[in-house]
Amino acid sequence: MTRDRIIDAVLRTVRDEGLVGTSVRQIARTGGFNQALIFYHFGSVDELLLAALERANERRIACFRERLEAVRSLPDLVRVAVDLHAEASADECNHSALSAIVAGWSTNNELGPRVLEILHPWDDLVAGALRRSLEGTPFAQLATCDHLAHAVSALFLGVELLSRLEGDGGRAAAGLFASLGDAAEAVNPLLHVLAAMAQPGTSAPGAVG
Amino acid sequence: MTRDRIIDAVLRTVRDEGLVGTSVRQIARTGGFNQALIFYHFGSVDELLLAALERANERRIACFRERLEAVRSLPDLVRVAVDLHAEASADECNHSALSAIVAGWSTNNELGPRVLEILHPWDDLVAGALRRSLEGTPFAQLATCDHLAHAVSALFLGVELLSRLEGDGGRAAAGLFASLGDAAEAVNPLLHVLAAMAQPGTSAPGAVG
DNA sequence: GTCTATACTTGGATAGAC
DNA sequence: GTCTATCCAAGTATAGAC
Numbered sequence: 001m002t003r004d005r006i007i008d009a010v011l012r013t014v015r016d017e018g019l020v021g022t023s024v025r026q027i028a029r030t031g032g033f034n035q036a037l038i039f040y041h042f043g044s045v046d047e048l049l050l051a052a053l054e055r056a057n058e059r060r061i062a063c064f065r066e067r068l069e070a071v072r073s074l075p076d077l078v079r080v081a082v083d084l085h086a087e088a089s090a091d092e093c094n095h096s097a098l099s100a101i102v103a104g105w106s107t108n109n110e111l112g113p114r115v116l117e118i119l120h121p122w123d124d125l126v127a128g129a130l131r132r133s134l135e136g137t138p139f140a141q142l143a144t145c146d147h148l149a150h151a152v153s154a155l156f157l158g159v160e161l162l163s164r165l166e167g168d169g170g171r172a173a174a175g176l177f178a179s180l181g182d183a184a185e186a187v188n189p190l191l192h193v194l195a196a197m198a199q200p201g202t203s204a205p206g207a208v209g
Numbered sequence: 210m211t212r213d214r215i216i217d218a219v220l221r222t223v224r225d226e227g228l229v230g231t232s233v234r235q236i237a238r239t240g241g242f243n244q245a246l247i248f249y250h251f252g253s254v255d256e257l258l259l260a261a262l263e264r265a266n267e268r269r270i271a272c273f274r275e276r277l278e279a280v281r282s283l284p285d286l287v288r289v290a291v292d293l294h295a296e297a298s299a300d301e302c303n304h305s306a307l308s309a310i311v312a313g314w315s316t317n318n319e320l321g322p323r324v325l326e327i328l329h330p331w332d333d334l335v336a337g338a339l340r341r342s343l344e345g346t347p348f349a350q351l352a353t354c355d356h357l358a359h360a361v362s363a364l365f366l367g368v369e370l371l372s373r374l375e376g377d378g379g380r381a382a383a384g385l386f387a388s389l390g391d392a393a394e395a396v397n398p399l400l401h402v403l404a405a406m407a408q409p410g411t412s413a414p415g416a417v418g
Numbered sequence: 419g420t421c422t423a424t425a426c427t428t429g430g431a432t433a434g435a436c
Numbered sequence: 437g438t439c440t441a442t443c444c445a446a447g448t449a450t451a452g453a454c
Contacts, residue, residue, distance in 0.1 A: 002438085017316060018314065020313055023428075024430060024431085025428070025429065026429095033439095034438065034440085035430090036432085036438075036439070037438065037439090038431095039430085039431060041437090044431085045431095100312075100315060102370065102374070103315065103370050104229055104312065104313045105229070105374070106227065107226060107230065112373070116374050138395060139395070143384065144388045144391065147385045148385075150385050151364065151385050151389060153371070154366075155363055155364045155367055157366075157370060158362070158364055158370075159367075161363075161367075162366065165311070167322070175352065175356045176357075176360050178356070179348070179353045179360070180357070182348070186348070190403070211419075232446075233447070233448065242420085245420075246419080248449060248450075249419070249420080253448080254447095
């Protein structure tokens with residue numbers, strides 16, 4: 001099926017040229033096929049980009065679902081973030097292109113809602129991971145967790161974009177994640193103090209994930 | 210001077226149309242002047258966008274320097290973030306356009322380093338605010354603070370971009386900041402526990418910013 | 419400094435042969 | 437499904453009159 005070839009070409013093009021610089025002609029050049037195929041299979045560039053976004057999102061979910069579902073603490077979550085960033089820097093495309101598309105389309109036109117809808121399953125995974133990390137603390141309420149998960153997603157997006165500017169393949173972000181990991185390690189035991197304060201008598205020693 | 214009119218037109222165009230959608234023709238249409246002026250005054254689109262980015266950054270520094278320099282704790286910092294986001298949603302352009310330019314150019318071409326250089330003074334302000342917020346804790350080392358400041362900048366960028374997708378003028382981010390504020394309020398006193406552990410005898414009651 | 423006119427390139431999209 | 441050829445709009449950029 002050619003749809004796959006085209007989508008791969010889009011993702012590689014976006015990663016290498018940025019969203020500005022991703023045109024039908026350029027995509028076709030990258031993939032070594034004819035422009036007209038894009039319109040035959042997808043109808044328009046916007047639809048193609050949405051399809052590519054969806055594909056990239058599915059791939060990162062396939063790749064990280066298990067790891068995210070295993071998260072039980074903030075340090076766990078940071079470790080997943082490190083992996084994610086490593087893949088974004090090293091892999092064939094996906095996450096890097098995904099960030100660029102989301103960012104480049106961040107104009108509140110008709111496409112915005114569709115983009116958010118596509119990203120939604122991923123956000124749910126992150127929210128779940130966060131909820132388990134904050135179990136028992138005052139932040140474990142659904143609304144709060146969703147807000148904080150949104151913040152985590154935003155952080156991932158921003159880190160990815162800024163690290164692309166640095167052009168060193170994401171090495172500059174390594175220090176960031178290290179510090180973030182330290183912070184998570186330090187805050188984590190304190191969260192359980194909060195949990196104990198919130199639900200006195202519930203927290204027993206040894207229950208610390 | 211016309212340079213100002215042009216730069217204003219760029220910022221408005223980027224805010225309204227996104228970076229994809231910002232062309233010489235569109236900018237001229239927005240500002241009600243002739244295309245040729247852009248090349249007379251700036252030479253090329255890239256140079257114009259860089260100039261606009263620099264201008265937007267100067268403006269947000271002028272607007273937020275005092276507030277950032279007054280930050281002494283994490284809750285303080287979140288309050289500034291709320292203000293910043295409010296201005297981004299409501300104002301004539303600046304911060305919104307700034308985010309879009311940074312994000313849209315996040316392809317590691319020749320422009321990346323220049324963009325980072327332009328943003329640098331702002332990052333310094335954020336790093337200073339964070340350093341004062343973490344004074345005495347194990348995170349107060351220079352390197353760690355810079356990393357975390359980078360994370361804070363990334364978070365701001367991501368929030369701004371995602372809230373643009375929502376197209377509700379940034380109201381959806383309000384909940385996010387509320388939760389972030391709660392988290393900061395809760396973590397803040399605990400930080401001083403850490404500070405006390407790190408430097409026993411140094412922390413006296415009442416020294417909690 | 420500003421406008422008109424224009425050159426040239428690239429982008430999106432379609433028709434029609436194969 | 438894929439390719440060729442083509443249309444038209446939009447993009448960047450320049451020359452030259454005013």
